[in-house]
Amino acid sequence: MRIGIDLGGTKIELAAFDEGGQTLLRRREATPQADYAASVEAIGRLVEAAESELGAAGSVGVGIPGAESLPDGRIKNANSTWLIGRLFRQDLQARLQREVRLANDANCFALSEAIDGAGRGAEMVFGVILGTGVGAGIVVRQRVVAGINRIAGEWGHNPLPLLHEESVPPLPCYCGRLGCVETWLSGPSMATDHWRYCGESLSAEEICARAADGETAADETLWRYERRLAKALAGVVNILDPDVIVLGGGLSNIERLYETVPRLWQEHIFSPTVLTRLCRNVHGDSSGVRGAAWLWNEA
Template identity: 55%
Template structure:
């Protein structure tokens, strides 16, 4: 049995998978706010509950915001700031009394969609998260690529490509730079553009509703968003040339993206033909936690 944990800022979710990838049970609890040790205990309690329900002992993979530094092993770049500077993997291994594998949550999403999701059967998969933040994972032949610096897929912290005069220098990003892709393509970036267009502050579902009603302001904002996303993904294709790009996160639910983005990105891709496919996720919100479980491939010693 494989246990996967998605350690989010507001919730902790765990799943148990059998050898065929079938879900045995799935549990969710709130994340203790800003409390590192309470977070460790909550994950351990959740895993204990899973093993009690199934009557089995399992390997443990954990998807986290941020990533461990290759120099120190301490977590960095996590928006759940209580994790930063902490030896998360070592603490979990001591608490759970077994080896634990840790990966960025976007890496877990990409791995899940590559193994038995929308990217199944493709050799190269770029799995994108577009929601609160913008990140990605890169899977080649069913495995995450080796990370020299453990930052593969951090395309959200590259500058927006081919910026117009109105897009440059761009908004300040929490990373310390300006004009990062994340500041344009995250949910917050999309809502900021709508507020500038209309003066109104609205939610994601409300924006979707206004698009369905063909509100002109919403259409203008969405057209800019689609062009920016197409430009940004074009640079990924120019660099990695993946067979498939799978979108995840809240904004991946916008069905129109899968038709419109490929029409736009052709202008920016350095090729006479573009065979890369843009697909929605098969497992939706479950991809991250399933990918954490798959951090232990078949045949490896799991515990």
């Protein structure tokens, strides 16, 4: 039995799977925000309760919104800031009395989609999360590529390419840099862009709904978003040349992205023919927890 944990900023989700990938049990509870010890304990309780209910012990993989530093094992780059600097994997292993595997949540998403999702059978999958933030993971031959600095796939904290094309100035990112991809392509960033151009405060969901109804201002905001996404993903294709790019997160539900973005990225990719496929995820919100469980597929 494989147990996956998705530790998010607002919720902790657990799912248990059999060896064939069938879901045996799923549970979630609120994340004890800003309380590190309570977060470790909550995961411990969820695992123990799941194993008691199913009558079996399982391997445990955990996805987190951050990364484990290779030199000392401490957590870095975490949106859930109470994890930063902590020996999270070691503490969780002590609580559960077993080995635990840990990965960035975007890596877990990409792994799930590479194994039995939209990237099934592909040599290389680049899995993108477009939501309240922007993240990505790289999977090659169904193995996560973490990188020596454990930042492989941190595409959201590169600058947006061809920034001179933009008619509004770049915004500061929470990471301390200016004009990161995340500041242009997250859901809140779409809302900010619409306000900067139109003076109207709408959520990304409202903008997309109005664009679908034919409202010109909303359609123009969505077009700007598509152009920026195409430029940013073209850089990924030029460097990694993945077979498949899979989109996840709330903005992955914008149907027109899958037709418009591949048409627009052609201008920026160093190849007259682009065979890379842009796909919607298969497993939706479950991809993160599934990918965490599949960390135990790796030797």
